[in-house]
Amino acid sequence: MAEKNAGCARPTGAVVGESAPESSEETTPKKEVKMQIAQVGTKAPDFEAPAYYQGEFTTVKLSDFLGKWVLLCFYPGDFTFV
Amino acid sequence: MSAVAANYETLQELDVKVISVSVDSQFVHKVWNDQELSKMAKKDIPFHMASDGPGNVGKIYGVYDEIAGVELRGRFIIDPDGVIQAMEVMTPPVGRQLSETIRQIQAFQHVRATKGAEVCPAGWMPGKKILKPGPALVGNVWKEWSPLEDH
Structure with missing residues (x-):
C-alpha cells in the first residue's frame, strides 16, 4: 500500500470486481461481477478505497x-x- | 471511532485489523484525527480510515443511507477466510459498545480454534462454560447450562 499522491479530484472507493466510477487507477477486473450483498456466513465483499x-x-x-x-x-x- | 483507537491494544492482542469507513474524504479524516480524535484517544488513529464518498462500499454492505448520503453505523466482524461472522447496524444517534464487539470476536475465535467442536452459549465470556454440540447434548442443554446461573 504505497502512498498515493493526493490530487484535487476527490478519490472514491470501489467494490473490487466492478468497474471504478471515473478513477484512472488500475482496477483489476475479477471474474465475479455479480452484485453481492453482505450477509453473515458469506464472503465479505472485497473493496478498495482511498x-x-x-x-x-x-x-x-x-x-x-x-x-x-x-x-x-x-x-x-x-x-x-457520538 | 475514538473508542476503537483507545482500545486498539486489546484488538491487536486478538490479532484484529480495523478499517473505518465514512463518506468523508481522506483530507477530512486527517484533520479529524489531528484536531479531535487524537485528543480523545490520546494517540493518533492507528488504523486505516477509508473514504467512501459516493457510498459504493456502504451500498454493498447494506449500510448506506441514500437519502442522507451517509453511512449508518455498521460493524462487521470478518474472519481470516474473509467470511462475515457478525454484523450490527444502527442508526446514527447511538454509539456502539466496543466491549461487546471484543466479546464476540473472542467467542468466534474460540469456535474457530476448536473447529466448531465447542460453541459459546448466550452471554459467554472467555473462561466461561462452553458447550460441545453432538447427539448427547440434544435435549440436555439444561443439565449443562442455564441463563440463570453464572457458569
Whole structure:
C-alpha cells in the first residue's frame, strides 16, 4: 500500500470486481461481477478505497487482510458527536 | 471511532485489523484525527480510515443511507477466510459498545480454534462454560447450562 499522491479530484472507493466510477487507477477486473450483498456466513465483499493511515494518503483493500480478523466499521461522518 | 483507537491494544492482542469507513474524504479524516480524535484517544488513529464518498462500499454492505448520503453505523466482524461472522447496524444517534464487539470476536475465535467442536452459549465470556454440540447434548442443554446461573 504505497502512498498515493493526493490530487484535487476527490478519490472514491470501489467494490473490487466492478468497474471504478471515473478513477484512472488500475482496477483489476475479477471474474465475479455479480452484485453481492453482505450477509453473515458469506464472503465479505472485497473493496478498495482511498484511506488516511498514520500520516499518509494511501489505499486500503479488504482482501489484503485475508488471514487476519478484520473489524470493519462504518459511521455517519467525521466530526459527528457520538 | 475514538473508542476503537483507545482500545486498539486489546484488538491487536486478538490479532484484529480495523478499517473505518465514512463518506468523508481522506483530507477530512486527517484533520479529524489531528484536531479531535487524537485528543480523545490520546494517540493518533492507528488504523486505516477509508473514504467512501459516493457510498459504493456502504451500498454493498447494506449500510448506506441514500437519502442522507451517509453511512449508518455498521460493524462487521470478518474472519481470516474473509467470511462475515457478525454484523450490527444502527442508526446514527447511538454509539456502539466496543466491549461487546471484543466479546464476540473472542467467542468466534474460540469456535474457530476448536473447529466448531465447542460453541459459546448466550452471554459467554472467555473462561466461561462452553458447550460441545453432538447427539448427547440434544435435549440436555439444561443439565449443562442455564441463563440463570453464572457458569
